[in-house]
Structures are given as C-alpha cells and as structure tokens.
Amino acid sequence: MSGRPAHLSRGALVVPAILAGLGIFLVYGTVTMEVVGDGGLFGPTTMPWIVAVLCFVVAALLAFDILRPRPEYDTPAAGAADGSAGDSGEAGPAAPDGVNVPAVLTAVGGVAGFIIVLPFLGWILSATGLFTAVAVALGNRRWPGIVLGGLAVSSAVQVVFSALLGISLPSGFVGGF
Amino acid sequence: MEQLSNLLGGFADILSPSALLFVFLGALMGTAVGVLPGLGSAMAVALLLPLTFVLDPTSALIMFTGIYFGGLFGDSIAGFLMNTPGNSTAIASTFEGHRMALRGKAAQALATGAIGAFIGGMAASALVVFFAPMLAQLATGFGPAEFLALAVFAFVAISAVVADSAIRGVAALAIGLTLALIGIDQPSGSPRFSFGFSPLLDGISIVVITVSLLALGEVFSQAAKVGRAQDTKAVMPTGRWWLSRAEFRQALPAWLRGTAIGVPFGVIPAGGAEVPTFLAYGTERRLDRRKPEPTFGKGAIEGVAAPEAAGNATAGTAMGALLALGLPTSATAAILLAAFQQYGLQPGPLLLERSGDIVWALLAGFFLAMIVLLILNLPFAPLWAQLLRVPKSYLYAGIAVFAAFGVYAAGASTVDLVIMLVLGVLGLAMRLYDIPVAPVLIAVILGPLAEYSLRDAMGNSDNDPAVLVSSPITVVLYLLLAAGVAWTAWRRFAEKQAADV
Numbered sequence: 001m002s003g004r005p006a007h008l009s010r011g012a013l014v015v016p017a018i019l020a021g022l023g024i025f026l027v028y029g030t031v032t033m034e035v036v037g038d039g040g041l042f043g044p045t046t047m048p049w050i051v052a053v054l055c056f057v058v059a060a061l062l063a064f065d066i067l068r069p070r071p072e073y074d075t076p077a078a079g080a081a082d083g084s085a086g087d088s089g090e091a092g093p094a095a096p097d098g099v100n101v102p103a104v105l106t107a108v109g110g111v112a113g114f115i116i117v118l119p120f121l122g123w124i125l126s127a128t129g130l131f132t133a134v135a136v137a138l139g140n141r142r143w144p145g146i147v148l149g150g151l152a153v154s155s156a157v158q159v160v161f162s163a164l165l166g167i168s169l170p171s172g173f174v175g176g177f
Numbered sequence: 178m179e180q181l182s183n184l185l186g187g188f189a190d191i192l193s194p195s196a197l198l199f200v201f202l203g204a205l206m207g208t209a210v211g212v213l214p215g216l217g218s219a220m221a222v223a224l225l226l227p228l229t230f231v232l233d234p235t236s237a238l239i240m241f242t243g244i245y246f247g248g249l250f251g252d253s254i255a256g257f258l259m260n261t262p263g264n265s266t267a268i269a270s271t272f273e274g275h276r277m278a279l280r281g282k283a284a285q286a287l288a289t290g291a292i293g294a295f296i297g298g299m300a301a302s303a304l305v306v307f308f309a310p311m312l313a314q315l316a317t318g319f320g321p322a323e324f325l326a327l328a329v330f331a332f333v334a335i336s337a338v339v340a341d342s343a344i345r346g347v348a349a350l351a352i353g354l355t356l357a358l359i360g361i362d363q364p365s366g367s368p369r370f371s372f373g374f375s376p377l378l379d380g381i382s383i384v385v386i387t388v389s390l391l392a393l394g395e396v397f398s399q400a401a402k403v404g405r406a407q408d409t410k411a412v413m414p415t416g417r418w419w420l421s422r423a424e425f426r427q428a429l430p431a432w433l434r435g436t437a438i439g440v441p442f443g444v445i446p447a448g449g450a451e452v453p454t455f456l457a458y459g460t461e462r463r464l465d466r467r468k469p470e471p472t473f474g475k476g477a478i479e480g481v482a483a484p485e486a487a488g489n490a491t492a493g494t495a496m497g498a499l500l501a502l503g504l505p506t507s508a509t510a511a512i513l514l515a516a517f518q519q520y521g522l523q524p525g526p527l528l529l530e531r532s533g534d535i536v537w538a539l540l541a542g543f544f545l546a547m548i549v550l551l552i553l554n555l556p557f558a559p560l561w562a563q564l565l566r567v568p569k570s571y572l573y574a575g576i577a578v579f580a581a582f583g584v585y586a587a588g589a590s591t592v593d594l595v596i597m598l599v600l601g602v603l604g605l606a607m608r609l610y611d612i613p614v615a616p617v618l619i620a621v622i623l624g625p626l627a628e629y630s631l632r633d634a635m636g637n638s639d640n641d642p643a644v645l646v647s648s649p650i651t652v653v654l655y656l657l658l659a660a661g662v663a664w665t666a667w668r669r670f671a672e673k674q675a676a677d678v
Contacts, residue, residue: 006610006611011610015607015610015612019348019352022351022352022355026355026358033369035365037365042635042636044367044369046632047358047628051351054354055351061344062344065342099609104400104401107400108397108601111598112598115591119591127578130577131575134396134570134573135570135571135574136570138399139404140571140574146570146571146574149571153578157578157582161582165231167227167586
C-alpha cells in the first residue's frame with residue numbers, strides 16, 4: 001500500500017465516511033422535520049431526500065474507488081523502492097500521508113482557544129494568541145518576533161476595521177480601561 | 178450604440194479619486210494573493226466580504242473585480258520563478274515560463290504573461306460590454322425550468338467535467354448541497370436541519386463557508402506539510418522587462434489565439450480558467466511541433482503567452498455571465514455573487530434594468546483595472562517577487578487572524594466561529610485527499626436557486642416533469658451538458674489509453 005498516493009490511501013476513507021455521515025444527518029433531519037403547511041409532492045423535504053441519496057451513492061462509489069486494487073501502485077517493486085526516489089514519474093512526498101499531526105493539532109488548538117477566550121480577552125489579545133499559535137504550528141520559534149507580529153496585525157485590524165470602518169469587535173476586559 | 182454611451186457614463190462615475198483608489202487597492206491585493214502560492218482571488222474576496230457592510234456597492238464591487246483579475250496577473254509570478262504556480266490557473270503557463278526563467282529570461286516571461294493577461298482581459302471586457310445587454314435580454318424570458326437547467330449545468334460542469342476526478346467533484350458537490358439546505362425553507366417557512374437550535378435558522382452564511390474552506394483549510398494544510406522538504410529556490414528576474422520586437426511578434430499570434438480560446442469558457446459554466454489555459458497551451462504546442470525547429474520544452478514564449486491570455490479572457494467573460502445571467506462560472510465569481518447579494522442586488526437579467534449605473538461603473542472598472550494591473554505588473558514584477566520571501570509562518574498566521582476576523586465580523590457570533598473551525602478541518606481533509614473545493618462553493622450558492630426553481634416549475638405545472646425540458650433554452654442547455662460529459666469521458670479514456678502505451 002505504501003506506493004499509493006494520498007487520495008487512494010486508507011486515510012482517504014475519511015471522505016466517504018463524512019459523506020455517509022451527512023447522508024444520515026439529512027435522513028434524520030428530514031424524517032423529524034416539522035413541515036409548515038401542506039408540503040405537496042415537491043415540498044421542503046424533496047431536495048433533502050435527493051441530496052441524501054446522492055451522499056450515500058457518492059460515498060459508496062468513492063469508497064470503492066479508494067479500495068479497489070491498483071496494480072500500478074500495489075506491485076511489490078513499488079513497495080521495495082519505498083523510501084528512495086520512485087520511478088513513477090511524479091516527485092511527490094515519499095509518505096503519502098505525510099501529515100504533521102502535532103503541527104495540525106497546534107493550529108486547530110489555536111483556533112479553538114481563540115474561540116474560547118475571545119469574549120473574555122477581547123479581540124487584540126485573542127487574535128495575538130491565534131497568530132502566535134499558527135506561526136508556532138508552522139515551525140516558527142522566534143517568540144518575540146511572532147508575538148509582536150501578532151500584536152501588530154490584530155491591532156491593525158482593530159484600528160482599520162473597528163475604529164475607522166465601524167465594524168464592532170469584542171474589546172474584552174481591555175475595553176474597561 | 179447605446180452600450181458605448183452607457184459605458185462612458187460608467188467611466189464618468191468611477192473617475193473620482195475614491196473610486197480610483199479602490200481600483201488600485203483591488204489590483205494591488207489581487208496581484209499579491211496571486212503571487213503567494215496557496216492563496217487566491219476567491220479567498221481574498223471572501224476575506225474582504227465584511228467590507229460590504231461599510232463600503233458603497235460600486236467601490237466594493239470594483240475592488241473585488243480588481244482582485245479577481247489581479248489574481249490572474251499575479252499567479253504566474255510564483256510559477257515562473259519558483260516552479261510552484263500560485264493557482265491552478267497558472268499551471269499551464271508555468272511549464273514554459275519556468276524554463277524561460279531558468280534560461281535567464283525570467284523578466285521577459287513575466288512581461289509576456291502580463292501583456293497576455295492584459296490583452297485577454299481587455300478583449301473579453303469589450304465583448305461583455307457589447308453582449309451582456311443582449312444576453313440579459315435573452316435571459317428575461319427565463320422561467321424556473323431555465324434556471325434549474327442553468328444550475329444543473331453548473332453543478333455537473335464544475336464537478337464532473339472540470340475536476341480531475343468526477344467522483345471527487347460530485348462528492349464536493351454533495352457536501353455543498355447539504356450545507357445549503359440548513360436553515361429555514363423560504364417557500365414554506367419550515368425550519369430545516371436546525372434541530373431547534375436558533376442560530377442555525379438563518380442557515381450557514383456563505384462568508385463563513387468560503388472563509389473556512391479556502392482560508393482556514395489552507396492554513397491547516399500548510400501546517401500538515403511542515404517538515405516536508407519542498408522549499409524551492411526562486412529565480413529572481415533581472416534585466417529588461419520589455420519585449421524585443423522579435424519576441425513581441427512571436428507572442429502576438431499566441432496572445433490572440435489564447436484570447437479566442439478563453440472567451441467562450443467564461444460564459445459556459447465550466448468552472449474557471451483551468452480548462453481554457455490547458456487548451457491554449459496544448460494548441461500552441463501542437464502548432465510548435467510543425468515548425469522546423471520546435472521550441473517547446475526549451476522555454477517557448479508562445480507557451481506562456483497563450484494560456485495567460487486565455488485565463489484572463491475567461492475571467493472577463495465569466496464576469497459577463499455573472500452580471501447578465503446571475504450565473505457564477507468560477508469560485509471567485511460565486512463569491513462575487515455573494516457580495517452582490519450582501520447589497521440586496523441579484524445579478525441576472527434584471528440587474529441591468531434596476532441597477533444599471535452600478536453595472537456600467539463596474540464594467541468601466543474592468544478596463545481601468547486592466548490598465549492599472551499592467552502598470553503594476555510590467556515594471557514592478559521583480560518587486561512582487563520579493564513577496565515570495567515573506568516567511569510562510571507569518572503569512573499564514575496573518576491569514577488565520579483575518580479569517581477569524583472575517584467570520585466574526587459577518588455575524589458577531591461564536592457559533593459562526595465554531596462552524597468555521599469544523600469547516601476548516603473539513604477543508605484540510607479535502608486538501609489532503611484531493612477533493613476540489615470549488616464545487617462546494619458553487620453548490621452552496623446555486624443550491625437554493627436549483628431547489629426553488631424545481632419546486633416552482635413543478636408547482637406551476639401540476640408536477641408534470643415534461644415542463645423541465647419544454648423550452649428550446651432548456652433543451653439546448655441539457656444537450657450542451659451531455660456533449661460536455663461525453664467529451665470529458667472520451668478525453669479521460671483517451672488519456673488512459675495514451676498513458677498505458
């Protein structure tokens with residue numbers, strides 16, 4: 001399996017799983033829907049049924065497309081020449097699923113943290129934290145630089161969009177001063 | 178000519194310092210996001226959608242159009258210099274453009290691209306000025322069946338014809354259609370898929386969906402790639418940024434052929450400029466093979482000129498299709514449609530009648546934007562190349578902050594931010610496993626139109642399905658669609674045959 005590109009690896013089965021999940025969401029929501037008035041044959045539930053069927057069909061086809069044997073990738077030769085430069089023509093990354101999990105978790109965690117602290121800390125401090133988290137996730141470790149950079153960007157957004165253009169942003173406890 | 182006097186009126190409207198400033202800002206930002214790999218005009222316009230709350234429609238829309246065209250000017254810079262095209266629209270021109278750069282002709286390659294984008298965009302804008310009113314006239318006869326046909330055409334074209342893998346395109350389409358269903362059903366007032374949770378009654382805003390999938394998804398995907406050895410060295414352009422007479426004469430026919438190939442692709446909903454740029458590249462390569470001394474593979478100027486002209490020609494006529502038919506044919510056009518809707522304007526046949534002044538000012542803005550972009554791109558290309566030196570960590574951290582701001586500004590709600598995080602992770606999964614994002618956006622924008630048109634058409638005809646194919650326009654659209662699907666299937670089959678040899 002190691003020779004397969006990312007979109008045909010086992011991990012790619014996430015996508016059909018998402019589609020099947022959406023299909024179940026649609027079926028459940030349509031069955032429990034409180035239809036206002038007489039829906040008729042083509043009422044508010046028609047399109048959800050169509051899309052739900054589409055989700056299930058596409059999920060099945062996509063899962064088949066990912067799982068079906070691919071002699072061009074699954075031959076022993078491709079497996080043996082794993083780490084070294086393959087002769088498949090494309091100079092892709094050696095590991096198809098070369099996802100840097102800690103980096104992704106740092107970035108996702110940064111966004112989640114931002115959402116939690118925004119009402120309390122206000123825009124400038126929360127956005128500085130978000131900037132720092134994403135910069136760290138992308139491998140930057142020069143702390144003074146990224147914190148100051150984040151402060152500059154979030155302050156600039158506050159000044160241009162909130163003070164000049166009048167879009168409201170939460171000020172948090174800083175606004176109390 | 179009525180169009181000419183209208184256009185002159187449009188120029189009169191936008192030749193004010195403030196309007197010119199927005200043209201300039203749009204061109205500047207568009208080029209910048211075009212230059213930076215991974216960013217694009219669709220994402221830039223999505224991030225700036227909150228500005229529609231504070232700017233007047235003409236200023237905002239002119240700026241957004243400048244970004245759209247600017248993205249297509251700038252995308253070649255990273256492609257030519259680093260061999261990493263800023264956008265999929267620059268892949269075709271990068272083959273020969275990067276080879277020119279390696280041979281020390283980076284500046285000339287960039288000039289060829291910029292002039293090509295200028296010629297393609299200008300020609301397409303002129304065509305839009307003359308044909309948009311006629312197209313709008315034709316579209317006044319559109320009923321629900323015709324709009325359903327247009328939406329179905331757009332769905333199938335962008336997911337099955339344009340995407341590399343039809344099944345992955347349709348998967349993206351299904352995700353988008355599902356997102357579009359959440360919220361109150363307009364005709365009946367029934368709440369759908371909100372499960373008693375009131376913030377979901379209004380549905381998920383298009384701003385949240387685009388910003389999450391395009392901006393945050395890209396940020397997460399950059400994080401996923403940290404540590405992979407993939408940083409390439411840039412060839413910095415030096416020397417003259419103009420073309421010699423011989424180079425100009427060589428490129429001119431290619432620019433014109435590229436424009437001719439690009440123009441029709443903006444009007445038919447085939448989803449952006451990828452297909453026409455590759456067609457233009459392929460045409461030039463075939464012509465080159467007949468020469469006594471073929472130059473393709475060694476940095477052929479025609480291989481740069483034709484795709485760049487085709488790309489901007491497509492963007493120009495795509496704006497025409499958006500204004501006259503209300504039909505977005507690319508991801509950026511889909512977000513521009515959302516921008517119009519923020520102002521309560523519905524692009525389509527009635528727009529010219531009801532808000533003609535905005536449309537003509539916008540069309541005049543196209544021409545100004547092209548001129549500004551040519552000036553920004555020709556002599557200053559080396560300056561733009563410096564942008565490629567901005568460290569990725571700062572760049573994407575800034576984008577994450579802007580994404581959070583854009584989503585929060587759109588609704589001042591924490592629920593929107595949570596949806597953003599979920600969709601951002603979805604965007605990461607889609608990028609990891611080669612699921613295209615554009616069909617999601619088209620489905621979200623056109624999904625409601627398709628659904629309500631279908632229900633109107635059936636309701637008006639006692640559920641007689643024949644009404645869906647009863648007019649010549651619907652028949653022509655479905656036939657065109659069938660031909661497109663057949664051609665794509667044949668093309669994929671032929672490619673597979675060729676690859677097996």
